[in-house]
Amino acid sequence: MKIGFHTDAFGSVFYNFEGCLKWAQKNGVRFIECGLIDGVSWMHGLGYLPHLAMFEDPLLMKRKMDGYGVRFSQVDAACPLSGKDGPLYGVPYVMNAIRWAVMAGCPCVDTTDGMHKPEGLSDAEALDLMKRSYEQILVVAEAHKTIVNIEPHGYFTTKPDTMAKMLAFVDSPYLGMNLDTGNTFIAGQDPVAFLKRFIKKVSHVHIKDVSESLAKAVRGGQTGIALSHCAIGEGVNAENIRKCLELLRDSGYTGALSLECEGQGGPLIERSLAWMRKTLTELKIPVE
Numbered sequence: 001m002k003i004g005f006h007t008d009a010f011g012s013v014f015y016n017f018e019g020c021l022k023w024a025q026k027n028g029v030r031f032i033e034c035g036l037i038d039g040v041s042w043m044h045g046l047g048y049l050p051h052l053a054m055f056e057d058p059l060l061m062k063r064k065m066d067g068y069g070v071r072f073s074q075v076d077a078a079c080p081l082s083g084k085d086g087p088l089y090g091v092p093y094v095m096n097a098i099r100w101a102v103m104a105g106c107p108c109v110d111t112t113d114g115m116h117k118p119e120g121l122s123d124a125e126a127l128d129l130m131k132r133s134y135e136q137i138l139v140v141a142e143a144h145k146t147i148v149n150i151e152p153h154g155y156f157t158t159k160p161d162t163m164a165k166m167l168a169f170v171d172s173p174y175l176g177m178n179l180d181t182g183n184t185f186i187a188g189q190d191p192v193a194f195l196k197r198f199i200k201k202v203s204h205v206h207i208k209d210v211s212e213s214l215a216k217a218v219r220g221g222q223t224g225i226a227l228s229h230c231a232i233g234e235g236v237n238a239e240n241i242r243k244c245l246e247l248l249r250d251s252g253y254t255g256a257l258s259l260e261c262e263g264q265g266g267p268l269i270e271r272s273l274a275w276m277r278k279t280l281t282e283l284k285i286p287v288e
Contacts, residue, residue: 001248002256002288003276004031004073006206007050008227009263014048021068023266027273030288031073032065033110033258036097051076054096058104072106073256074149074178074204080114081133082126082156091133094148095140102144108204109146110178111137113154113166115223127156127165134169141174147203149178152194153224158187160197167201177201181241182208182228182260188220191240192247199251205244207276208260209235229262233275242279249285 007020015023017034024032035051043049052061052075065071077097079090090111097109118126134148141148156162167177179202184191195202210219211230215237228235245257259276263269280287 001254001280001285002031002073003029003259003273003280004033004256005029005259005269005273006076007032007034009259009261009269010050010265011227012262013265015050016047017050017052018064020050021065021070024070025068027270029273030070031256031258032070033072033074033076033256035076035078036100038093038096054100058100062104072101072104073258074108074110075101075104075106076110078110078112078151078153080154081111081130082113082154083118084120084129086129087133091136094137098137098140098144098146098148102146107147108149108176108178109141110149110151110204112151113156115154117155123156123162127162130156130166131169134166134175138170138172138175142172145174147174147176149176149204151178151206152180152183152187152189155223158183158189158223160189160194163198167198175201176203178204178206179244180206180208180224180260181237181244182206182210183224185210185237185240186215186219186225187223191237192243195244195247199247199253202248202253203255205248205253205255205257206260207232207241207257208237209233209241209272210237212236227260227262229268231268231275232259232261232272233279234271242283245279245283245285249283254288
């Protein structure tokens, strides 16, 4: 498997993307995931965001990353597709992300739905809207041989039955799932059972723990958390993560395990990395 991390970990200390590359190189992490910005942002322009804008040349960025020995595992284009504005804003954003990703040597693009029930739409109407959106997106994904993942993060995707409907929107090997161990847990689901149901569709994984205090406060009342202020292995979701790793191992999964936690400039994500490496060794899971 491939150990990576999401650059959101360094948002609170205002690293830019290259700062994240330097951290990866220093800590021997060879895979990275970041968000894509479609346009110009003053925070990004001033160097305070750990994500990339699509006006940055993807081939030149790949060349820079090669210099650090780091590759993309996925780029994040998770503008919610479930609302009325999903086709207007989300679809072209994801399509542009696919084209950018393939030129940057990135195999996967992450997508999701909104946190709440879409205003003015029934569940059936919203699902039909998303189906049409994913049908259009997958035409581009298949042309570029890029995997589009659906991440459990919102009102629809954290419910196993509706996730199943979404993964069946298009019969294509380029439509997959990005399992998130933290989002499924905080939404009140069992991450292990969630993975078992969809393991054949998993092509990327977010590893996220949850603190005991956060779980007591919001579990079952939220559909996801952007980041956990808890090192992986130190929260109440650690045993679920370990069981998920065992399932992934036994299924032959060789994709990315992207660490998601508040990095605190390094210490918290470094503890997460140490726990992950130790656990993978204990489970006899080879690392690329």
